[in-house]
Amino acid sequence: MLISKIDYLNLLPFYVFVKKEIQSTQQKSIINYKKSYPSKINQDFKYKRTDAAFISSIKSKNCKCTDVGIIAKDAVWSVLVLVNEPNKIDNESNTSNILADILGIQGKVAIGDKALKIYYKNQDEFLDLAQIWYEKYGLSFVFARFCYNKHKKYFEKIAKRFGASKIKIPQYILKNEAQKTSLTPKQILQYLEQIKYNIGIKEKKSLKLFFRKIDEKKFSK
Structure with missing residues (x-):
C-alpha cells in the first residue's frame, strides 16, 4: 500500500501517528519516499499511482474520502x-x-x-x-481530505483512529523540522494549534459551500 506524503508541517501530527500505527518497515519507507506537494499528489492520486493521500478539496469532490482532512480553525497562517x-x-x-x-x-x-x-x-x-x-x-475552511483509491476498510480505520487521537510531537522531530524550515519548535507548535483534522457537520457544510461557489464562478464566466 502506498500513502503519498505532503511534506508540509500541517500534516506532521498525521505522519507521526502513521509511523506508530504502521509496523512494516517497508511501508514506512514507502511513505517517506512518496513525498511531494499537493498539486502533484493530486495527479498521482487521480492516475492511481498511490493508494491514499490528502487530496486538495477542489479535487476531492468525487473521490472516496474519509472524515479526516486539513482544516483551519479560523486563520491558518500558511x-x-x-x-x-x-x-x-x-x-x-x-x-x-x-x-x-x-x-x-x-x-x-x-x-x-x-x-x-x-x-x-x-x-x-x-x-x-x-x-x-x-x-x-462563519465556517472553518477545509483545504484537503484524506482519500483512498482502494483498501477502504484499512484507510477508514487509520482515519478514525487518527481522528480520535491526541498526538504529541517528539522533541527530536520538532528540532529536525525546525532546522529544515528555519522556524522554532515553539512556532511550529503554535501553528499546529491552528489546524484541526476531523471533518464534522460544519466542515461538510463549508465544503458544500466551497463547491457551490466554484460552480457559481464557472457559471458567471
Missing part, C-alpha cells in the same frame, strides 16, 4: 496572498488558488511552509485566506 505582489498562483496548490479567486483577493498566492515563514517574519503585507473565509461565512 495560505496567504501577498497583496502588494502581482497576481500569481502557487503551482504547488489547487484549492488555494481557486479560493483566492472566489474571495476576490488579488496578489501572489503562497502556501505551505514558505507561507508560514512569511507569516512569522511579518515583513510583507498579506491576507490569510482561511481567516477571510471564516469571517465571511
Whole structure:
C-alpha cells in the first residue's frame, strides 16, 4: 500500500501517528519516499499511482474520502496572498488558488511552509485566506481530505483512529523540522494549534459551500 506524503508541517501530527500505527518497515519507507506537494499528489492520486493521500478539496469532490482532512480553525497562517505582489498562483496548490479567486483577493498566492515563514517574519503585507473565509461565512475552511483509491476498510480505520487521537510531537522531530524550515519548535507548535483534522457537520457544510461557489464562478464566466 502506498500513502503519498505532503511534506508540509500541517500534516506532521498525521505522519507521526502513521509511523506508530504502521509496523512494516517497508511501508514506512514507502511513505517517506512518496513525498511531494499537493498539486502533484493530486495527479498521482487521480492516475492511481498511490493508494491514499490528502487530496486538495477542489479535487476531492468525487473521490472516496474519509472524515479526516486539513482544516483551519479560523486563520491558518500558511495560505496567504501577498497583496502588494502581482497576481500569481502557487503551482504547488489547487484549492488555494481557486479560493483566492472566489474571495476576490488579488496578489501572489503562497502556501505551505514558505507561507508560514512569511507569516512569522511579518515583513510583507498579506491576507490569510482561511481567516477571510471564516469571517465571511462563519465556517472553518477545509483545504484537503484524506482519500483512498482502494483498501477502504484499512484507510477508514487509520482515519478514525487518527481522528480520535491526541498526538504529541517528539522533541527530536520538532528540532529536525525546525532546522529544515528555519522556524522554532515553539512556532511550529503554535501553528499546529491552528489546524484541526476531523471533518464534522460544519466542515461538510463549508465544503458544500466551497463547491457551490466554484460552480457559481464557472457559471458567471
